[in-house]
Amino acid sequence: MAQASLSRFTQSFSHLRRIHHIMGVKLIATLGQLVMFGRSEVAPADIDAYFTAFDVNGDSHLSFIELSKAVPAAEQTLFRESFGSADANNDGRLDKLETQVFGAAMDREQTMIEAFFRVTDRNNDWKLSFEELSAAAEANEEHRLREAFDEADADHDSLLDLVEGKIFGAAMDREEEVSGVDPFQVAVQYFDQDNDRKLSMSELADQVDEGERHMFFKFFQDADENKDWRLDSVEAKSFSEAMDSQILHVDAIFSFFDENTDGKLTADELSSVVSEKEKYVFSKAFQAADEDGDGQLDRDEAQALDDAMSAASH
Numbered sequence: 001m002a003q004a005s006l007s008r009f010t011q012s013f014s015h016l017r018r019i020h021h022i023m024g025v026k027l028i029a030t031l032g033q034l035v036m037f038g039r040s041e042v043a044p045a046d047i048d049a050y051f052t053a054f055d056v057n058g059d060s061h062l063s064f065i066e067l068s069k070a071v072p073a074a075e076q077t078l079f080r081e082s083f084g085s086a087d088a089n090n091d092g093r094l095d096k097l098e099t100q101v102f103g104a105a106m107d108r109e110q111t112m113i114e115a116f117f118r119v120t121d122r123n124n125d126w127k128l129s130f131e132e133l134s135a136a137a138e139a140n141e142e143h144r145l146r147e148a149f150d151e152a153d154a155d156h157d158s159l160l161d162l163v164e165g166k167i168f169g170a171a172m173d174r175e176e177e178v179s180g181v182d183p184f185q186v187a188v189q190y191f192d193q194d195n196d197r198k199l200s201m202s203e204l205a206d207q208v209d210e211g212e213r214h215m216f217f218k219f220f221q222d223a224d225e226n227k228d229w230r231l232d233s234v235e236a237k238s239f240s241e242a243m244d245s246q247i248l249h250v251d252a253i254f255s256f257f258d259e260n261t262d263g264k265l266t267a268d269e270l271s272s273v274v275s276e277k278e279k280y281v282f283s284k285a286f287q288a289a290d291e292d293g294d295g296q297l298d299r300d301e302a303q304a305l306d307d308a309m310s311a312a313s314h
Contacts, residue, residue, distance in 0.1 A: 047099050061093035067102075082106050085245050100252035113165055127159035128168075148172045184233040198230035211299035215246050250299055253306065264296035270305075281312050 054066045064083055071079040086094055086102035094102055120136050121128055130149050134142060148171035152164045160168055191203045201220055208216045223231060223239035231239055257269045267286050274282045285308035289301045297305060 047096055047103065050099055050103065051096070059093075061095055062099055063093050067094075079106070088249070097252055097256065100256055101249055104251050104255065113162065113169070117162065117165065125159075127161055128165060129159055133160075144172065184236050187236065196230070198232055199236055200230045209299075212247070212250075212303075214300040215243065215250075215303050219243050219246065246303070249306075250303055253302055254299070264298060265302050266296055278309075278312075282309065285309055285312065 050062060051060070054062050054070060056066050067083065068079060082102050082105035083094070085105055086098045088098055088101075117126060117128065120132050122132050122135075130146065133145055133149065148168050149160070151171045152160055152168035154164055154167070187199065188197060191199055191207070193203050194200070201217075201224075204220070205213075205216070219239050219242040220231070222242065223235045225235060254263070254265065257265055257273075259269055267283070270282075270286075271279075285305055286297070289297055289305035289308060291301060291304075
């Protein structure tokens with residue numbers, strides 16, 4: 001497999017997985033281009049629109065049932081996955097912050113599908129022909145590709161639009177599950193420098209942004225059940241899922257509260273959600289999280305604050 005230049009593990013493990021599980025086609029040559037597409041953000045105004053449209057019983061939460069009625073059949077799998085990752089307390093409902101995470105997850109997947117079209121759609125008509133998809137696939141995938149293509153081509157025009165592209169992706173997903181493609185083995189090909197078929201902390205640490213090292217070390221240690229500083233396939237899956245979920249959570253916090261979009265959070269920006277009885281605890285937790293003492297929190301420091309406030313609430 002040709003090696004692509006990957007700037008970070010936390011994005012690239014997810015993107016490596018999505019090569020198999022969004023569109024089902026291995027895009028070795030265009031992997032680097034896919035990694036360039038960043039995270040999506042959902043504005044608070046959009047969250048308010050979610051609640052206006054879907055909060056039928058007016059309880060300031062969005063239930064699985066309330067939201068699922070508005071989701072097209074082609075997006076039900078993505079919807080279930082996004083809802084599950086956003087429902088932090090597993091109560092089957094989303095509050096506004098959880099809805100922010102949900103929206104970011106749905107939008108990010110849509111962005112990745114659009115990115116796939118951009119790098120695969122040779123004539124830029126926002127339609128994918130079988131030939132365009134074949135060019136991005138490995139030779140031994142043609143039979144599976146044809147079956148999934150025919151299933152997705154609802155209007156039988158021999159082209160897939162974005163909606164049909166999602167159906168195609170779902171069809172390829174089923175094939176991948178049957179064929180047993182293991183995203184961990186794909187990750188090993190990129191990061192396993194000592195060829196021990198495991199992913200060590202040192203092999204992964206260089207791929208992590210400075211602003212996310214706190215969560216990286218925390219989730220690595222949590223996933224490393226036998227404490228050998230290496231992740232096997234089961235441990236790596238646990239680690240990746242935890243990182244993905246937490247990155248979306250931190251994305252939601254910044255999208256909600258970073259008013260000047262400078263990538264930092266101040267106490268003033270966060271104070272609007274701090275109750276009177278929480279102010280003292282918040283002040284102490286903010287100071288403790290602000291490791292460099294600049295009065296602002298980067299992503300890693302914001303994660304530390306979130307951990308401290310969560311611990312204080314229990």
